[in-house]
Amino acid sequence: MAVVELKNVSYIYNKGTPYEAKALDNINLTLTGDGITGLIGHTGSGKSTMMQLINALLKPTDGQVLIDGVDIWSEPKKIRQVRFKAGLVMQYPEYQLFAETVEEDIAYGPRNMGLSEEEVHERVLRGAEFAGLHPSLLTKSPFELSGGQKRRAALAGVIAMSPKILILDEPAAGLDPGGRREILGGVKKYARESGTNVIIVSHSMEDMAMYCDDLVVMASGKILMHAPCAEVFSRADELIAVGLDVPQITRVAYMLRQYGVDIGRDVYTVDWAYDKLRSKN
Amino acid sequence: MKSDIAFGQYCEGDSLLHRLDPRAKIILAVLYIVVIFLAKSAASFGLLLLFSAALVGVSGISPRIVLGSMKALTFIIIFTAVINIFWMQGEVLLFALGPVKVYLEGIINAVLIVLRIMLLLVCTSMLLTYTTTPIALTDGIEQLLAPLNKLHVPVHEFAMMMSIALRFIPTLIEETEKIMNAQKARGADFSEGSLLQRAKALIPILVPLFVSAFRRADELATAMECRCYTGGAGRTRMNVLRYDWKDFAAIGVVVLLGAAVVVLNILVPGIGLAM
Numbered sequence: 001m002a003v004v005e006l007k008n009v010s011y012i013y014n015k016g017t018p019y020e021a022k023a024l025d026n027i028n029l030t031l032t033g034d035g036i037t038g039l040i041g042h043t044g045s046g047k048s049t050m051m052q053l054i055n056a057l058l059k060p061t062d063g064q065v066l067i068d069g070v071d072i073w074s075e076p077k078k079i080r081q082v083r084f085k086a087g088l089v090m091q092y093p094e095y096q097l098f099a100e101t102v103e104e105d106i107a108y109g110p111r112n113m114g115l116s117e118e119e120v121h122e123r124v125l126r127g128a129e130f131a132g133l134h135p136s137l138l139t140k141s142p143f144e145l146s147g148g149q150k151r152r153a154a155l156a157g158v159i160a161m162s163p164k165i166l167i168l169d170e171p172a173a174g175l176d177p178g179g180r181r182e183i184l185g186g187v188k189k190y191a192r193e194s195g196t197n198v199i200i201v202s203h204s205m206e207d208m209a210m211y212c213d214d215l216v217v218m219a220s221g222k223i224l225m226h227a228p229c230a231e232v233f234s235r236a237d238e239l240i241a242v243g244l245d246v247p248q249i250t251r252v253a254y255m256l257r258q259y260g261v262d263i264g265r266d267v268y269t270v271d272w273a274y275d276k277l278r279s280k281n
Numbered sequence: 282m283k284s285d286i287a288f289g290q291y292c293e294g295d296s297l298l299h300r301l302d303p304r305a306k307i308i309l310a311v312l313y314i315v316v317i318f319l320a321k322s323a324a325s326f327g328l329l330l331l332f333s334a335a336l337v338g339v340s341g342i343s344p345r346i347v348l349g350s351m352k353a354l355t356f357i358i359i360f361t362a363v364i365n366i367f368w369m370q371g372e373v374l375l376f377a378l379g380p381v382k383v384y385l386e387g388i389i390n391a392v393l394i395v396l397r398i399m400l401l402l403v404c405t406s407m408l409l410t411y412t413t414t415p416i417a418l419t420d421g422i423e424q425l426l427a428p429l430n431k432l433h434v435p436v437h438e439f440a441m442m443m444s445i446a447l448r449f450i451p452t453l454i455e456e457t458e459k460i461m462n463a464q465k466a467r468g469a470d471f472s473e474g475s476l477l478q479r480a481k482a483l484i485p486i487l488v489p490l491f492v493s494a495f496r497r498a499d500e501l502a503t504a505m506e507c508r509c510y511t512g513g514a515g516r517t518r519m520n521v522l523r524y525d526w527k528d529f530a531a532i533g534v535v536v537l538l539g540a541a542v543v544v545l546n547i548l549v550p551g552i553g554l555a556m
Binding site for chain 2 (some may be wrong): 096
């Protein structure tokens with residue numbers, strides 16, 4: 001069953017003013033809730049708008065957003081409940097930390113949900129564990145942490161709410177390769193172990209190839225493709241036409257094909273390419 | 282996304298008003314304010330109304346925007362009108378409700394005062410906010426106040442602070458919006474609960490906002506130092522302000538206008554302000 005469903009969704013900023021801008025144009029999307037979905041698109045293609053629609057920070061100008069088959073705007077008074085279901089971690093989330101200790105900060109979301117203190121504490125520990133935050137850091141001030149630790153604390157704050165859908169906007173932006181692996185690896189582990197549907201927005205095709213199961217490609221307010229990674233990356237020309245790219249290994253495969261060694265158009269991980277090449281011999 | 286916050290309200294354009302020297306515009310605005318206060322009779326108010334309409338026409342800014350900007354002052358306008366109608370004593374009693382007496386003079390006064398407020402608003406917004414970028418405006422102020430340097434007033438520093446403050450208002454608004462969204466996504470609720478609860482709900486916004494404002498200030502200071510900024514002394518400008526004939530002509534026109542208003546006050550006294 002579909003966890004998230006967007007039906008004929010359009011969103012227009014500043015409707016009725018001279019600054020009117022159409023961000024999403026009649027979008028239909030169904031996410032079935034297993035694994036990690038990657039969302040890619042050029043800057044301004046409508047990715048952020050779509051995330052904020054799923055999280056109910058924005059209300060669609062037209063159409064419906066359904067979570068678990070229920071229109072999230074059917075009861076506007078209970079919109080906070082939707083936000084607990086669809087957790088959103090914004091870009092550079094470390095700038096939203098505010099509490100005196102990391103623990104207090106992670107507890108902010110669960111407390112807003114009205115959970116008991118015991119439950120809150122449990123959730124904090126769980127969130128910290130998944131985000132890869134050492135328990136000894138919990139009593140520190142969030143402003144004493146390093147950049148990567150802050151990022152993880154912010155991530156833990158949303159994971160602690162145990163959302164059914166976890167939306168991450170550029171979770172690895174600005175981190176070093178080690179930090180990227182840790183954060184994205186943690187997310188992948190979390191998705192697998194908790195059965196949460198994770199949506200990741202990123203500009204790094206390498207990361208997408210490595211961690212996502214399927215990809216949604218957006219261009220000028222529309223969905224261009226929604227398919228497994230292999231299929232999306234095999235349509236390299238279309239991706240490049242909308243200002244996107246393919247993983248480097250896919251490019252290598254493309255060049256190999258030009259030299260007469262065809263290992264397929266849909267190769268997008270190094271291991272896969274290696275296996276294919278080995279089987280050629 | 283920020284259409285609801287029209288700060289500074291500069292309207293892009295290339296009219297005569299846009300091209301005047303900012304210093305000239307500040308002087309013009311001051312002169313024009315004096316002229317508005319000189320006007321006493323209905324005839325001179327009529328002349329000023331015509332002139333202001335001409336200003337709007339020359340600027341190329343839609344009259345709708347100008348009238349819309351008066352909305353913010355509705356309260357002040359109504360308040361002064363009411364005060365004038367009921368407090369003013371005169372000779373021609375129109376009607377009386379118990380102790381409250383309304384005189385014809387009161388009504389005339391109210392109308393003219395309201396006109397005066399609207400004229401003030403139109404002139405300052407036409408000459409300054411709508412047609413001058415905030416940066417040009419602070420530049421103009423800096424240069425006009427430059428003589429104060431002799432009295433050891435740090436004019437350049439004040440102007441720089443003003444430009445920086447103006448420059449960062451939209452940035453901070455954007456930042457606030459982002460942080461609010463992030464906390465809302467974590468279930469923050471700003472619209473419910475007692476006053477104390479609502480005030481508390483602001484902490485998760487204010488703390489990150491202050492932290493980021495300090496961080497920005499720090500980064501900006503470093504960036505300025507990297508470009509060898511050491512304050513106003515010996516600093517040259519990329520856009521050197523120069524008066525040309527347009528500026529002198531404009532000042533001449535306003536001076537003439539002032540003379541005309543004085544003459545009209547005397548020649549056509551008619552109905553007018555009682556003070």
